[in-house]
Amino acid sequence: MALIETQSLTLRYSPQVTALSELTVSVEPGIIGLVGANGAGKSTFIKILLGFLPPTTGRVAVLGLDPVAQGTLVRGRVGYMPENDCLPPDVSAAELVTHLGRISGLPRTAARERASETLRHVGLYEERYRAVGGYSTGMKQRVKLAQAMVHDPDLLLLDEPTNGLDPAGRDAMLELIHRIGTEFGISIVVCSHLLGEVERICTSLVAIDGGRLLRAASVSAMTNERRELAIEVAEGVDDRPDPTGILAERLTAEGLAVRREARALLVPLERDDVFDRILAAAADLTIPLHRLEQRRHRVAELFESAQPQTIAERGVSSAPVR
Numbered sequence: 200m201a202l203i204e205t206q207s208l209t210l211r212y213s214p215q216v217t218a219l220s221e222l223t224v225s226v227e228p229g230i231i232g233l234v235g236a237n238g239a240g241k242s243t244f245i246k247i248l249l250g251f252l253p254p255t256t257g258r259v260a261v262l263g264l265d266p267v268a269q270g271t272l273v274r275g276r277v278g279y280m281p282e283n284d285c286l287p288p289d290v291s292a293a294e295l296v297t298h299l300g301r302i303s304g305l306p307r308t309a310a311r312e313r314a315s316e317t318l319r320h321v322g323l324y325e326e327r328y329r330a331v332g333g334y335s336t337g338m339k340q341r342v343k344l345a346q347a348m349v350h351d352p353d354l355l356l357l358d359e360p361t362n363g364l365d366p367a368g369r370d371a372m373l374e375l376i377h378r379i380g381t382e383f384g385i386s387i388v389v390c391s392h393l394l395g396e397v398e399r400i401c402t403s404l405v406a407i408d409g410g411r412l413l414r415a416a417s418v419s420a421m422t423n424e425r426r427e428l429a430i431e432v433a434e435g436v437d438d439r440p441d442p443t444g445i446l447a448e449r450l451t452a453e454g455l456a457v458r459r460e461a462r463a464l465l466v467p468l469e470r471d472d473v474f475d476r477i478l479a480a481a482a483d484l485t486i487p488l489h490r491l492e493q494r495r496h497r498v499a500e501l502f503e504s505a506q507p508q509t510i511a512e513r514g515v516s517s518a519p520v521r
Contacts, residue, residue, distance in 0.1 A: 200263050201225045202354060202386050203248065208257035210243055218243040220410045222257070226388075230380040232397030232418075233390040235407035241390045242282065244407070245356050248388075249279055262353055275304065278347030282358040282390075284339060288332025292323055292342045295331060296349050303350035310349070317345045321375060337368040341375075348379070355379070355387045361396060373400050430464040430477060431490040442486045449480045465494065 208222040219240045233241050246252040248261050250270025259266060266273045286295065293314055300310035318327045321341040326334070331342060340360060347355055360376060361369040377400040380387045391397050397404065404421055406413040414421065432443045439445060447464050450457045453476060458465050466473060474491075481488050 201260070202228045202231075202262065203388075204258075204260045206258040208244075208247070208259055209255050210247060210252060211255045218410055219247070219254075219407075222407070222410075222412050224405055224412055224415045226403070226405060226415070228386040229402035230377065230387045230389065230400055232394075232401035232404040233388050233407070234394050234397055234404055235392065235413075237392050239392075239407045240410040241392075241407060242358055243410075245279070245358055245388070245390055248356060249274060249277065275350070276353045278350065278352035278355045280343045280347040280355065280357040280360055282362055284363075286331045286339055286342060289330055291328045292318055292331055292334075292345070293327040295342065296346050299346045300349040305350060313349050313351070314345070317349045318342075320348070320379070321345045336363045337371070340364065340368075340372060344372075344375070348385075352385065355385055356390070357387060358390045359392070360389060361391070361393065369396065376400060426468040427494045428466045428468060428473060428477065429490060429492055429494040430466065430488065431462055433487040433489040437486055442484075445484060446481060446486050449484060450477065453480065463490075468493070 203224070203226040205222050205224050208219055209217070210219045211217045222240075222244070233244065235241050243252065247254055247259055248266055250266035250273050253267050261273050262276055264273050264276075290298075293311075296314035296318060297310045300313050301307060305313060315324065315327065318324050321344050323338060323341050323345065326338065331339065334342065340362070344357070344360065347357070357376065361372050364372060373396055376387060376389060379385055380400075389397050389401060398418060401418055403415070403417045405415045406421075430446070432446060443459070443462065443464060447457050447459060450464070450466065455466050455473065455476065456469070466477065468474075477491060478488075
């Protein structure tokens with residue numbers, strides 16, 4: 200059974216404002232990145248999955264359930280971490296997570312035990328009796344994650360879970376999400392506009408652009424290797440003004456098609472000896488290399504090349520995400 204299935208899912212806030220348009224996708228269990236720019240329709244999609252917003256047209260199923268007709272059942276099996284800071288400042292994390300566990304249907308004692316266990320999993324066990332208002336942003340994000348997990352859901356919907364965090368905090372949150380998805384066996388949808396982050400931890404991605412499906416596939420399929428080598432010169436070693444440009448000129452003179460992209464040189468793998476010729480040229484010029492590897496597509500390139508066309512015009516695949 201698919202984790203999430205939609206068929207021609209459309210939601211219009213008004214005749215002039217369409218948040219989602221003809222979204223058809225099938226998502227299998229795992230850690231799934233729901234990616235797109237701010238305003239792409241990601242949060243609207245999550246609200247539809249939770250049964251908070253009925254679609255204008257089309258069908259949607261979550262864990263085989265209809266969130267429109269069976270919203271209570273869906274929310275009993277799904278945990279939701281909202282994007283915005285919505286925590287009451289004058290209660291402790293233990294009180295809050297216990298209370299939300301009881302709302303989810305857990306008996307008092309079970310809710311208290313589950314709250315302590317969940318707060319331990321997210322790294323807040325020692326701080327669980329402190330008022331949430333005194334927490335840092337990272338700690339508040341962990342409380343939001345804990346309340347989403349307290350009732351042992353089958354699916355977590357995390358809306359911008361790294362919002363407001365510094366780089367170290369983002370890394371820690373991503374590691375925590377990855378551990379929950381891999382060790383606890385809970386499927387997770389991570390909604391984010393930061394493509395590089397979700398690319399690191401997700402098994403598959405659903406990319407939305409302007410309310411339409413851009414692509415849905417496994418991360419490996421979206422980041423398949425190109426027939427192209429990426430070359431970067433080591434920084435701070437060579438005192439020549441532009442060693443990257445010097446190397447580019449040499450490779451061009453040898454008949455290789457070289458193009459420059461930021462700090463990297465990109466060379467098509469059109470011949471078997473390309474790799475050896477690059478190494479020989481760098482050695483002859485005494486230019487140290489920092490990186491020489493076959494390039495992979497970046498997920499961000501999906502959006503860089505996207506045009507305001509229909510899915511059919513783009514030829515976008517909506518095959519099930521595996």
